[in-house]
Amino acid sequence: MNAEKNTEEQIIEAAKKIFTKKGLAGARMQDIADEAGINKAMLHYYYRSKDKLFEIVFNEAINKVMTNLNTILAAKMPFPEKIKAIIENYITALTANPQLPLFVLHEITQNPEMFIRELKARVGFPNVAAFMREIVEEGEKGTIRKISPVQLVMNILSMSVFPFVAKPLFQAVAEIDDVQFRMIMEDRKRVLVEFILAALRP
Amino acid sequence: MNAEKNTEEQIIEAAKKIFTKKGLAGARMQDIADEAGINKAMLHYYYRSKDKLFEIVFNEAINKVMTNLNTILAAKMPFPEKIKAIIENYITALTANPQLPLFVLHEITQNPEMFIRELKARVGFPNVAAFMREIVEEGEKGTIRKISPVQLVMNILSMSVFPFVAKPLFQAVAEIDDVQFRMIMEDRKRVLVEFILAALRP
DNA sequence: GTCTATAGCTGGATAGAC
DNA sequence: GTCTATCCAGCTATAGAC
Numbered sequence: 210m211n212a213e214k215n216t217e218e219q220i221i222e223a224a225k226k227i228f229t230k231k232g233l234a235g236a237r238m239q240d241i242a243d244e245a246g247i248n249k250a251m252l253h254y255y256y257r258s259k260d261k262l263f264e265i266v267f268n269e270a271i272n273k274v275m276t277n278l279n280t281i282l283a284a285k286m287p288f289p290e291k292i293k294a295i296i297e298n299y300i301t302a303l304t305a306n307p308q309l310p311l312f313v314l315h316e317i318t319q320n321p322e323m324f325i326r327e328l329k330a331r332v333g334f335p336n337v338a339a340f341m342r343e344i345v346e347e348g349e350k351g352t353i354r355k356i357s358p359v360q361l362v363m364n365i366l367s368m369s370v371f372p373f374v375a376k377p378l379f380q381a382v383a384e385i386d387d388v389q390f391r392m393i394m395e396d397r398k399r400v401l402v403e404f405i406l407a408a409l410r411p
Numbered sequence: 412m413n414a415e416k417n418t419e420e421q422i423i424e425a426a427k428k429i430f431t432k433k434g435l436a437g438a439r440m441q442d443i444a445d446e447a448g449i450n451k452a453m454l455h456y457y458y459r460s461k462d463k464l465f466e467i468v469f470n471e472a473i474n475k476v477m478t479n480l481n482t483i484l485a486a487k488m489p490f491p492e493k494i495k496a497i498i499e500n501y502i503t504a505l506t507a508n509p510q511l512p513l514f515v516l517h518e519i520t521q522n523p524e525m526f527i528r529e530l531k532a533r534v535g536f537p538n539v540a541a542f543m544r545e546i547v548e549e550g551e552k553g554t555i556r557k558i559s560p561v562q563l564v565m566n567i568l569s570m571s572v573f574p575f576v577a578k579p580l581f582q583a584v585a586e587i588d589d590v591q592f593r594m595i596m597e598d599r600k601r602v603l604v605e606f607i608l609a610a611l612r613p
Numbered sequence: 614g615t616c617t618a619t620a621g622c623t624g625g626a627t628a629g630a631c
Numbered sequence: 632g633t634c635t636a637t638c639c640a641g642c643t644a645t646a647g648a649c
Contacts, residue, residue, distance in 0.1 A: 216632080235436035235521065238625060248634055253626060255632095308520070315517050317579050318510070319437065325583050335584050354609065359585070359595060360602045367573035368566050374576060375568070377519050381527050382537050383561070393561060400562045407556065408610035418614080440643065450616055455644060457614095 219245045220255055221265065228266050229312040233319065236263075268327050270313055275334055277302060282336045288347050291340075292365065293402045299369040300398050304391060311374045337362060353409040361409075368401055421447045422457055423467065430468050431514040435521070438465075470529050472515055477536055479504060484538040490549050493542075494567065495604045501571040502600050506593060513576045539564060555611040563611075570603055 214222070223245035227236045238259055242249040256262040281294050303310065317324045328334055341358035348355040372379065372394065380390060416424070425447035429438045440461055444451040458464040483496050505512065519526045530536055543560035550557040574581065574596065582592060 231521070232434070232436065232517070234434060237623090249625085250627080250635085251633065257626095259625065311516060311520060314513060314576055314580060315434070317583070318513060319433070321579050321583060324580070328583060337584065356606070357598070357602060360599060360606075363574055363581075363599075364570050364603075364606060366577070367569045371569035371573040371576070372565055374516055374573070377523050378516065378526070379565075381519075381523060381530060382539070396559070397562060397565075400559060401566075404558070404562075404566060404610045407612070408606045410609070410612075439641090441641095451643090452617085452645080453615065459644095461643065 216245075216247065216251065217255055219247065220252060220262070221269075224262050224266050225269070228263060229270070229308050232312065232315055233259075233263050264323065267313075267316055267323065270309060271324065271327050272331070274302075274309065274313060275331070279334070279336045282340045288343060288352065289402075289406055291343075292405055295365060296369055296401050296405075297398050300394055300401075303370065303373045304394050307373045307376055309373075310370050314374065351411055354411050356409070364408075365405065368404075372397070418447075418449065418453065419457055421449065422454060422464075423471075426464050426468050427471070430465060431472070431510050434514065434517055435461075435465050466525065469515075469518055469525065472511060473526065473529050474533070476504075476511065476515065477533070481536070481538045484542045490545060490554065491604075491608055493545075494607055497567060498571055498603050498607075499600050502596055502603075505572065505575045506596050509575045509578055511575075512572050516576065553613055556613050558611070566610075567607065570606075574599070 220241070223241050227241045227244055230236075231240070236259075238249055238252055241262075242252055245251075252259075252262065256265070277298060278295070281291065281298055284291065284294070286294065341362060344353075344356070344358040344361055347353045376390065380386070385393070422443070425443050429443045429446055432438075433442070438461075440451055440454055443464075444454055447453075454461075454464065458467070479500060480497070483493065483500055486493065486496070488496065543564060546555075546558070546560040546563055549555045578592065582588070587595070
């Protein structure tokens with residue numbers, strides 16, 4: 210309902226909100242129109258079809274997630290600090306946008322082709338290979354315990370992202386509200402770094 | 412298409428498959444009928460509505476996931492072995508059913524009320540409180556490093572479940588097929604236990 | 614119990630006035 | 632560019648024959 214912005218932007222904003230909440234199949238064009246404070250016909254006027262509108266929102270989400278990660282992975286800094294940076298970056302970004310990962314993962318599963326297309330559009334997108342080489346090197350230098358780089362990457366990613374994917378489940382089981390969840394996630398930045406570095410002690 | 416089983420069972424079987432794959436909003440009654448090798452009208456004859464059918468499938472999924480975990484959490488065994496049991500149990504179960512967690516998490520997010528209703532129906536369902544007490548005790552005994560029990564539970568769960576939630580993403584980025592993924596998950600049982608126990612060394 | 618046919622509605626998309 | 636009215640496909644659900 211941002212009366213300041215132009216219609217195109219308003220629509221994208223509204224579409225983001227509805228699609229991330231309901232998914233492609235669950236979202237209604239009427240919902241998006243209502244959220245944007247405009248008429249349903251306008252959506253088609255500007256973006257032709259539901260699928261086209263979705264693709265824009267989805268690709269934007271992918272790029273947002275990936276670009277962030279990529280810059281850190283490529284950065285030159287000592288290994289433990291890099292781990293710290295990755296974790297803090299993820300948790301901060303996802304605290305601001307908790308529904309994003311579940312949305313992305315669900316839609317990738319529903320339609321892997323669209324994701325792969327977008328992956329290939331951005332050349333050499335996830336710069337994870339270099340980071341994995343770093344893990345092997347550190348292991349050989351003896352700075353950290355030797356560990357399969359694929360598994361370590363999975364561990365770091367899992368522990369950073371999964372709590373947000375499982376947020377409603379955690380909240381129901383542990384009976385905690387949004388404020389408490391935020392606090393746990395804030396605390397988690399420190400805990401996770403400690404945990405991972407402890408696991409990697411030679 | 413199990414010609415042996417009775418129609419009720421065939422329908423549930425088919426509904427499981429389609430719902431876990433497409434979600435509630437994405438699934439079509441026609442798909443389920445086709446999968447079961449029967450007519451669309453039969454679905455309504457046996458289960459009245461799409462929502463009713465879905466609720467049965469969903470609750471069965473919840474119970475399957477929970478019951479398994481609960482028995483292990485309640486079991487009496489040394490702490491490190493319990494961790495091993497939890498991880499191996501999860502990874503084995505999810506290897507046989509990789510789409511289950513994403514389905515459950517997505518639908519909980521769409522409709523938390525249904526999940527909470529089912530949670531309350533099973534009394535004292537997730538027996539996680541006892542396990543968290545165990546974590547604190549072990550920390551005070553000095554057998555493991557002191558750590559917030561909530562955070563440790565999140566870590567264990569995240570690392571066990573998330574790879575399956577993110578399976579299509581991993582496969583696309585790392586360009587691996589189903590066989591390779593299975594191997595990595597099989598290997599992961601050992602790696603994870605090592606990783607966690609290493610992180611918990613006092 | 615099982616099928617065909619169809620009612621009834623929802624929701625994406627378009628026509629056309631302004 | 633924006634709105635109202637409307638079309639039409641696709642879907643859930645039911646009626647009714649067998």
